[in-house]
Amino acid sequence: MRNIRKLFTEKLIPVFRRRLSGVDALPQLAVLGLLSGLVTGTVILLFRLAIEWPLEHFLPGANSESFEELSILTRAILPFAGAVALGLLLHRLAIHDRKVGIVHIMERLNYHQGYISFKSAMVQFVAGVTTVVTGQSSGREGPAVHLGAAFSSLLGQRMRLPNNSIRTLVACGCAAAISASFNTPISGVIFAMEVVMMEYTIAGFTPIILAAVSSAIVTQAVYGTEPAFSVPPLTMHSLLEIPWVLVIAVIIGVAAASFISLVDKMGRFHHRPVLLRIILSGLLMVPFAVLVPETMGIGYDTVSDTINGQLGFWLLLGVGVAKLLVTGLTIGLGMPSGVIGSTIFMGATIGGAMGLVGAQLFPDQASSVGFYAMLGMGAMMGAVLQAPLAALMALMELTRNPNIILPGMLIITTASLVISEAFGKRSLFLTILKSQGLSYQNSPVIQALRRVSVGAIMDRSIFRTERELTNEEARKALKAEPKWLLVEGKQGPTALLPAVDLARYLEDCEKEAEEEDREPPKTVDLLAIPANRRDVAPVQYQATLEQALQEFDTTQAEALYVQRHVAPMIQRVYGIVLKSHIESYYQYRRS
Numbered sequence: 370m371r372n373i374r375k376l377f378t379e380k381l382i383p384v385f386r387r388r389l390s391g392v393d394a395l396p397q398l399a400v401l402g403l404l405s406g407l408v409t410g411t412v413i414l415l416f417r418l419a420i421e422w423p424l425e426h427f428l429p430g431a432n433s434e435s436f437e438e439l440s441i442l443t444r445a446i447l448p449f450a451g452a453v454a455l456g457l458l459l460h461r462l463a464i465h466d467r468k469v470g471i472v473h474i475m476e477r478l479n480y481h482q483g484y485i486s487f488k489s490a491m492v493q494f495v496a497g498v499t500t501v502v503t504g505q506s507s508g509r510e511g512p513a514v515h516l517g518a519a520f521s522s523l524l525g526q527r528m529r530l531p532n533n534s535i536r537t538l539v540a541c542g543c544a545a546a547i548s549a550s551f552n553t554p555i556s557g558v559i560f561a562m563e564v565v566m567m568e569y570t571i572a573g574f575t576p577i578i579l580a581a582v583s584s585a586i587v588t589q590a591v592y593g594t595e596p597a598f599s600v601p602p603l604t605m606h607s608l609l610e611i612p613w614v615l616v617i618a619v620i621i622g623v624a625a626a627s628f629i630s631l632v633d634k635m636g637r638f639h640h641r642p643v644l645l646r647i648i649l650s651g652l653l654m655v656p657f658a659v660l661v662p663e664t665m666g667i668g669y670d671t672v673s674d675t676i677n678g679q680l681g682f683w684l685l686l687g688v689g690v691a692k693l694l695v696t697g698l699t700i701g702l703g704m705p706s707g708v709i710g711s712t713i714f715m716g717a718t719i720g721g722a723m724g725l726v727g728a729q730l731f732p733d734q735a736s737s738v739g740f741y742a743m744l745g746m747g748a749m750m751g752a753v754l755q756a757p758l759a760a761l762m763a764l765m766e767l768t769r770n771p772n773i774i775l776p777g778m779l780i781i782t783t784a785s786l787v788i789s790e791a792f793g794k795r796s797l798f799l800t801i802l803k804s805q806g807l808s809y810q811n812s813p814v815i816q817a818l819r820r821v822s823v824g825a826i827m828d829r830s831i832f833r834t835e836r837e838l839t840n841e842e843a844r845k846a847l848k849a850e851p852k853w854l855l856v857e858g859k860q861g862p863t864a865l866l867p868a869v870d871l872a873r874y875l876e877d878c879e880k881e882a883e884e885e886d887r888e889p890p891k892t893v894d895l896l897a898i899p900a901n902r903r904d905v906a907p908v909q910y911q912a913t914l915e916q917a918l919q920e921f922d923t924t925q926a927e928a929l930y931v932q933r934h935v936a937p938m939i940q941r942v943y944g945i946v947l948k949s950h951i952e953s954y955y956q957y958r959r960s
Contacts, residue, residue, distance in 0.1 A: 394534075395575055397534075398534070398537060398575060398576040399575050399576055399579055401524075401525070401530075401534065401537065401538055401541065401576055402541050402575065402576025402577060402578070402579035402580040402583075403579050403580070403583050404524060405517075405521040405524065405538050405541035405542050405545055405576070405580040406541065406545045406548075406579060406580035406581065406582065406583030406584040406587070407583050407584070407587060408520050408521065408524055408542075409516070409517035409520060409521060409541075409542050409545035409546055409549060409580065409584045410545060410549050410583065410584035410585070410586070410587025410588055411587060412516050412517065412520050413513050413516065413517065413545075413546055413549040413550060413584065413587075413588060414549075414587065414588060414591055416494060416497065416498070416509070416512070416513060416516055417509065417550075419494070419498045420433070420497075420498055420501050420502060420509060421433045423502055424501075424502060424666075427502075432670070434666055434667060434668065434669060434670040435670070436504050436658075436662050436663075436665035436666050437662040437663060437665075439662070441659055444504070444658040444659055444662055444665065445655050445658060445659050447503050447504045447658070448503055448504045448505055448651055448654040448655060448658050448665065449648075449651040449652060449654070449655055450503065450651075451499055451500070451502070451503020451504065451505060451651065452503070452505070452647050452648055452650055452651020452652075452654070452704070453647075453648055453651060454499065454503075455496060455499055455500070455503075455647050455704070455705070456643065456644040456645075456646075456647030456648050456651075457644065458492075458495065458496070458499075459496075459643045459644070459647060459703075459705075460642070460643055460644040462492065466488055466489065466492060467492070467643060467705075468489070469489070469492060469493040469496055469497075469512065469515055469705045470493070470511045470512065470514075470515055470705060470707070470708075471511050471514050471515065471543075471564070471565065471708075471798055472798050472801045472802055472805075473489070473515065474514065474515055474518045474519075474539065474543065474565060475565060475798055475802060476802065476805075476807055477522075477539075478536060478539060478565070478566070479807070479808070480807070482532040482535060482536060482819075482911075482912075482913060482916065483518075483522050483525075483532070483535045483536040483538070483539040484522060484526065484532075484535065485518060485519040485522040485523065485539070486519075487519075487523055489515075489519055490515070490516055490519035490520060490523070493512050493515040493516055493519065493705070494512070494516060496512070496705040497509060497511075497512025497513075497515075497516070497705070497707065500512075500704065500705060500706045500707075501666055501667060504654075504658060504665035504666055505650075505651075505654060505665075505666075505699065505704060505706055506654065506657070506664050506665065506666075506668075506692060506695045506696045506699060506706065506711060507666065507667065507704075507706035507707050507710070507711070508667055508706070508707035508708060508709050508710020508711050508713075508714075509550060509667060509707055509710060510546070510547065510550045510551070510707050510709035510710050511706070511707030511708050511709055511710075512705075512707050513546040513547070513549070513550045513707075514542075514543050514546045514547065514565075514709075516542075516546065517542035517543055517544075517545050517546030517549075517584075518539045518542040518543050518546070518565075519542070520542060521538040521539055521541050521542030521545070521580075522535055522538060522539050522542065524538060525538040529911070529933075530911070531822035531824055531910070531911045531912075531913075532822060532911045532912055532913045532916065533819060533820050533821055533822045533913050534822075535911075536566075536819060536820075536913075537573060537576055537577075539565075540561045540562065540565060540566045540573060540577055541561070541576050541577050541579075541580035542580070543557075543560065543561040543564075543565045544557040544558045544560065544561035544562075544577045544578075544580050544581040544584075545557065545580040545581055545583070545584035546584070547560045547561070547581075548580075548581035548582070548584050548585045549584040549585060549587065549588040551596065551763065551766070551767065552585060552588065552589065552592070552594070552595070552596045552766075553596065553762070553763055553766035553767060554578075554581040554582050554584075554585045554766075555581075555762045555765075555766055556759050556760075556762035556763035556766055557581040557584075557585075558574070558577050558578050558581050559756075559758050559759040559762050560756065560759040560763075561577055562574075562577065563756045563758055563759045564754050564755075564756045564759060564796070564798065567816075568816045570820065596766060596767050596769065598669070598672060598673055598676060598767055599673060599676075599677075600676055600739065600743065600767060600768045600769070600770070601676070601677065601737070601739055602770065603736070603737065603739055603740040603743060603768055603770050603772065603773055604736065604740070604770070604772040604773075605736050605740065605772065605773075605775070605776050606734055606735065606736045607734040609731070609734045610727070610731070610734055610735065610736060610776075611776075611779070613723075613727045613730075613731065613735075614744065614776050614779055614780050615779070615780075615783055616723075617720060617723045617727075617741065617744065617745065617748070617780060618748055618779070618780040618781075618783035618784045618787065619783070619784075619787055620719065620723060621716060621719060621720065621745055621748040621749050621752060621780070621784045622748075622752055622783070622784040622785075622786070622787025622788045622791070622792075623787065623792075624689075624693060624715065624719055624749065625712075625748075625749055625752035625753045625784065625787075625788045625794075626752075626787070626788045626791075626792035626794050627693065627697075628693050628696070628697050628712075628715070628753060628797075629753065629788070629794050629797050629800055630792075630794070631693075631694070631697030631698065631701060632697050632700055632701040632797060632800065632801065633701070633800050633801075633804055634701065635697065635698055635700075635701020635702050636701045636801060636804040636805075637804065638701075638702060639703065639804065639805065643703060646702045646703045647702070647703060647704060649702055650698070650699040650702045650703070650704040653695065653698050653699060653702075654695060654699060657691055657694075657695040660691075661687060661688055661691040663688040663691075663692075664688060664691050664692045664695055664696075667710050667714075668692070668710070668711075668714045669710070669714075671688060671714065671717075671718070672713060672714055672717045672718075672742075672746075675717045675718055675721040675738070675739070675742045676717065676721075676738075676739040676742045676743065677739060678721075678737060678738040678739055680718075680721065681725075682722050682725045682726070685718045685719070685721045685722035685725070686718070686719070686722040688718050689714075689715050689718030689719040689722060690719075692711060692714050692715050692718070693715050696708065696711040696715075708753070708797065709750065709754075712746075712749045712750045712753045712754070713746050713749070713750060715749050716742075716745040716746040716747070716748055716749025716750060717742040717743070717745055717746045718742070718745075719745050719749070720741045720742045720743070720744050720745015720746065720748065720749075721738050721739075721741055721742035721745065723741055723745070724736070724737070724738040724739075724740065724741025724742065724745075725738055727741065740773070743764060743767070743768055743773060743777075744764075744773070744776055744777060744780045745780075746763075746764065746767075747760045747761060747763065747764035747777050747780065747781050748760070748780045748781050748783075748784040749784070750763065751781040751782075751784060751785050752781075752784040752785050752787070752788045753788075753796070753797050754796050754797060754798070755785060755788075755789065755795065755796035755799075756796070757781045757782055757785045760781050761774070761777055761778060761781055764777045764781075765777070815915055818913060818914040818915040818918065818951070819913050819914075819915050820913075821913060821914050821954070822910075822911065822912065822913055822914075823908055823910070823912050823913070823914060823916075823917050823929070823931050823946050824910055824931065824943065824944075825954075826914070826946065826950050826951065826954045827931045827943060827944030827945060827946050827950070828852060828853065828944050828945050828946070828947075828950065829943065829944040830850075830851050830852035830853060830944075831851055831852070831853045831854070831855050831930075831942070831944060831945055832846050832849055832851035832853070832854055832855065832868065833855045833857060833862070833942060834846055834854055834855070834856060834857065834895065835856075835857050836856050836857065836858070836863075836894060836895050836896055837892055837893065837894050837895070838892065838893045838895065839891060839892055839893075840875065840889065840890070840891060840892070840893065843871060843875060843893050844875065846868075846871075847868060847871060847872050847875075850868075851868045852867065852868060853865055853866070853867060853868060853945055854866050854867075854868050854871060854895065855905070855930060855942065855945065856895050856896065861907065861940070862905050862907075862930050862942065863896075863905065864895070864896060864902045864903065864904065864905060865902065865903045865905050865927075865928045865930070865945060866895065866900040866901060866902045866903070867900070867901055870898070870899070870900035870901060871893070871895065871898070871900070874893070874898045874899065874900070875893070878890060903926075903927035903928045903947075904925075904926050904927050904928070905926055905927070905928045905929065905930050905945075906920055906921075906924035906926035906928075906929055906930075907929065907930055907932050907940075908920050908929040908930070908931055908932070908946065909931075909932065909933065910931055910932065910933035910943055911933075912931075914951050914954070917929055917946055917951060918948075918951060921948055927947075927948075928945050928946070928947050929945065929946045929947075930942050930944075930945050931943045931944045931945065931946060
């Protein structure tokens with residue numbers, strides 16, 4: 370048993386890590402995708418149970434979404450009490466520990482190579498459960514994405530994988546979380562690549578797909594194979610409805626732009642004390658909870674009633690606008706609520722209301738209210754997230770009806786164009802990042818450099834040596850035929866020089882000694898001999914090529930030595946990286 374463990378830890382895992390340093394490690398990435406999906410699926414199951422179990426015991430009728438049946442006093446107290454509890458919790462945490470949700474995942478990917486702490490995951494778990502259980506206008510998908518990404522990242526950190534692999538694991542966790550929440554594996558894959566990673570790569574598809582599928586299997590084993598909503602057969606009755614679909618797309622585009630603007634304006638108060646902002650969010654929720662209780666919690670019961678045509682026009686319009694206002698206000702103030710479920714609610718109710726208007730205007734051609742509710746869901750999700758393909762895939766998987774693809778494509782792309790071109794809005798997540806003074810770098814060059822670790826391009830032909838050597842030690846060093854000599858100092862390596870320069874120096878010394886009939890020097894000072902020496906700086910083995918370039922710029926070094934912590938106070942050097950190595954690799958990949 371001990372021998373098997375030694376083989377696994379000393380040979381198989383290092384080989385696994387080394388293969389993952391490159392961009393083409395599909396078999397290894399596939400294994401990671403499966404592991405990520407299984408871990409995320411299990412975490413999302415626990416998260417959903419933590420929400421549903423108390424609500425089923427607390428709410429009337431053993432229904433986890435029947436907030437409407439609570440008394441007016443309870444509806445008023447519950448969200449305010451929950452906000453106070455959340456405010457006190459977040460107040461006790463450091464600023465960097467309070468950050469949760471998809472925006473935080475994007476920040477960690479852009480600035481920290483996808484490293485997410487266990488504490489962050491725990492804060493998100495507690496905050497996500499609390500917001501939904503106490504009736505805040507919230508959803509579970511945003512927190513689920515954070516949890517999936519966090520535990521997948523922790524899996525990679527535990528295995529000490531290169532940073533490019535941890536980034537892929539974060540994307541796998543995002544896809545797996547959406548897949549497990551909605552039972553929509555395809556939209557989970559597209560969401561991870563379109564919204565979070567903002568890139569499509571062939572190598573990335575395989576592990577992300579496997580993560581989405583495996584997490585869906587885990588949740589289907591408990592909740593069954595049905596999607597999040599029970600949708601009747603939907604179809605567009607006539608092509609004459611196309612103009613009305615376009616009108617609805619414009620209306621939803623305006624609503625989405627208003628929602629993002631509201632979040633952005635409220636986000637300007639982020640410098641205020643978090644306790645004050647969260648308590649204010651709870652106070653703002655109270656009148657909505659009393660007058661429009663449908664806005665409380667996730668609200669998927671209202672979405673289902675809308676799809677099945679059980680709600681009237683004024684109720685649909687009222688709850689849709691109310692949900693938009695209260696969600697925008699509270700999220701903008703910092704309430705750690707999920708937003709994806711809220712966009713689905715807003716889109717379904719506004720779309721359903723416009724469907725009823727269409728039925729009055731064109732009674733002979735109009736399709737069912739459920740048809741327009743589903744189109745509204747896709748349009749609002751696509752517009753707010755600026756993720757038209759993910760919204761379309763979600764629409765198709767939720768309805769399981771190919772007939773909705775044509776009008777779905779039309780309404781989603783039109784609504785997205787309205788919000789981006791007519792109002793100049795970016796996605797909600799990028800807008801929040803900008804309000805925090807952050808950005809998301811997604812240029813093709815940066816994306817390409819993030820996908821590769823320094824371990825994939827480093828030159829391993831090195832020999833670590835002391836500064837002063839005897840002639841015998843110098844010749845022994847050259848006998849191994851290294852390309853580079855890494856000169857050690859008191860605080861670690863201090864310089865790099867080509868081994869050929871040392872060989873040339875020894876040869877010249879011998880010739881001069883023979884010509885002058887004297888003994889050659891007995892010692893060699895590698896920092897004094899004529900050589901093309903380079904200043905060096907360290908870079909960690911897990912680092913991506915993007916991080917390596919940042920190290921070059923920060924330290925002004927001419928070469929980086931790749932090291933990894935292998936024991937307390939011991940750093941092992943694996944190779945060296947020059948700027949020319951990175952440039953050559955990128956040029957090669959482009960061609």
